[in-house]
Structure formats: C-alpha cells, structure tokens
Amino acid sequence: MSEFRFTAGPWNVHEGADAFGPEVRKPISFEDKLKKFKEIGLSGVQFHDDDAVPRMNDLSNDEIRNEAKDLKKLLDGYSMSAEFVAPRLWEDIRTTDGGFTSNSKEDREFAMWRSFRSIDIAKALGTDKVVLWLAREGTLCEESKNPVKSIKRLTESINQMLSYDPSIKILIEPKPNEPIDRSFCPTMGHVMAVSAASDDPSRVGGLLESAHAILAGLNPANEIAFAIAHNKLWGVHLNDQNGMKYDQDKTFGAENLRQAFNQVKVLMENNYGSKGEYVGLDVKAMRTQKTGDAYRHLENSIRVVKLLEAKVRSFDYELQKKLVAERNYEALEMYVMEHLLTGN
Ligand code: XUL
Ligand code: MN
DSSP states (O other): OOOOOEEEOGGGSOOOOBTTBOOOSOOOOHHHHHHHHHHTTEEEEEEEHHHHSTTGGGSOHHHHHHHHHHHHHHHHHTTOEEEEEEOOOSSSGGGTTOSTTOSOHHHHHHHHHHHHHHHHHHHHTTOOEEEEEOTTSEESSGGGSOHHHHHHHHHHHHHHHHHHOTTOEEEEEOOSSSSSSEESSOSHHHHHHHHHHSSOGGGEEEEEEHHHHHHTTOOHHHHHHHHHHTTOEEEEEEOBOOSSSSOOOBOTTSSOHHHHHHHHHHHHHTTTTTTSOOEEEOOOOOTTOOTTOOSHHHHHHHHHHHHHHHHHHTOOHHHHHHHHHTTOHHHHHHHHHHHHHSOO
C-alpha cells in the first residue's frame, strides 16, 4: 500500500474567470507556479500542449520541439517531472465543431497536427503519456454528426497517434458532457471499448476524473476499479463535484468524504502508483479565493488524500471479512461511518 506522488496542471492555479464573469486574481508566471508546486509537495506537472509551448500554432515542428526541450531543462532544475501532455483541442477556431470528429476535413487534419505535436512535446519532456480529454468530440445538435462514423473517426485518429510514435501511450479521460451536450466517449467503459478496438490496446488506457464520473451519474471508485480490472488505469484526476451540474473541480473529498475514501481505498488496495502512475489533482480554487492564497485547494486536496490514506491503513479488514461472511452489511456500513468520523 503505497504513498502517492502528486501532480497538477498550471491551469489548476487560475485567475478565476467563469462563464459569467472575468478574472478576479492576478496571473502567476509558470516558474512561480512550478516553485510553489514543489514546495507544497507535488512531484510533477501535467501539461496541455500549449501550456508547455505557448503560441505553438505559429511555430514550426522543430521550434516546438526546441521550446519543449528548454522547458525540460527548467523542470529538471527543480527536480520536477512532466506527467503527460494533452492536446488542447477545444480553444482554437478550427476545433469549434470538435477535433477528431469535426465535420470538416481541414479541421480534423489540424486536430491531428496538434496531436502529433503533443507527442513530440511529451517525448521532449521525458514522458510517454498523452492524455485525450475529448472536449468537443460529441454534439450540441444531436443530428449534426453521424455517431457511428464519428466513433470510428475517433479510433482512427488514435491509431494514427499510435503509429506516429511506437512508444507513446494514449490515456483517454472520459467526460459525458460540457462543453458539448452529448459526448461520444462518456465513461470508462467506453474508453475500454475504444482501447480494444484500437490497433494496439496495450497502449490505449484511461485517466479517471472523479467529477466526470459523477457528472455521468456513476461512482468514481467503481470507474477506477473498472479500469484497474483491465490493467488500464494509467492516471487519475481526483477532485469532487456536487451532483449533476456544471463541472466544478472541487477540492477532493469536499462534497462526499465516503466516496473519496473509497477512491483512495481502491487505489491503495491495487498498488496504484507502483508502476510510476501519479495521483493527479484536477481541482480549481473557488472564484471567491483572494490573490495570494491561490494554492490552498491543492494543498487541501493533498491533505485529504493523505488523511484518507491513513484511514485506509487503519481500516479493519478482519472485521470487514467477518461482517461480509455474516452478510451483515448494516453493521459494515456503520463501521465505515464510525471509522471515518472518529479516531485515526
Ligand atoms: C476538463 C478536464 C481537463 C483535462 C485535461 O474537464 O478535466 O482539464 O483534465 O485536458
Ligand atoms: Mn481532468
């Protein structure tokens, strides 16, 4: 039962803009974030392609590689690693209708260009992980895309990435909605199916985000377990979410402590981390948080994971076994609640 290594992305320390209002905190430079990430106990950083290489659309492939190499030196200077690189396929005008499943051939080609560059950046940063959060791979208007063709296009795009670099691993991060209404790959079960349909299932796995599972009406711990059972849980984004509404990215455990406990429990019981996997935190500070205290949500999430790790270590597995044998699940449930509410 291991102690975890943590990561976060530069976007997790943000200026507080939301769909209804502008920034409320001052921007912080990447190097300042990196220093602070190290100080609060993170081991590495998650990147979107243009977090790593800003303005990459204006650069040549070689210039992109060189900028990524400079970033690697900066990371090395702080003994911080890069966990993954994710193509940001949702902000450019050419991905308005999605990337891999866009109805426009030119736009699909642009999405592949960004994906190949993400692979180049990942290699330069010393990681073999590319994350695909399929932000706009779905529909706003259900009749606007052919769903079968779109799902095949998604698999074909992944196959192109697999053949572009023989060592790269693709981690699909499923989410059922937001910013689109209906996603083509909403849950971990869908991810496993896409993996199985790909040219190399051993290189296509999943990253489970707690909030995304809750948005799909599912239990995050069981989504984690589903990927683990297929040997395909290569990343997590622990956070929390108050029901099926907008994506909240709350501090881990802030909404449902028992649900958080069971995520940590299934990770620990299955030695998550022993193959180099990180515990990623995809949490965002509340908009009300003041400049100068913009990392507290990350520190709090790490603290909650560590407290829950201790709760898993002191969990009475013998008692669990006995109560399961007696099929006394009322007693087991009460034990779990008392364990969470009292002592160590
Ligand atoms: C969006 C989300 C992303 C991915 C990385 O909901 O979770 O930040 O984690 O692209
Ligand atoms: Mn995420």
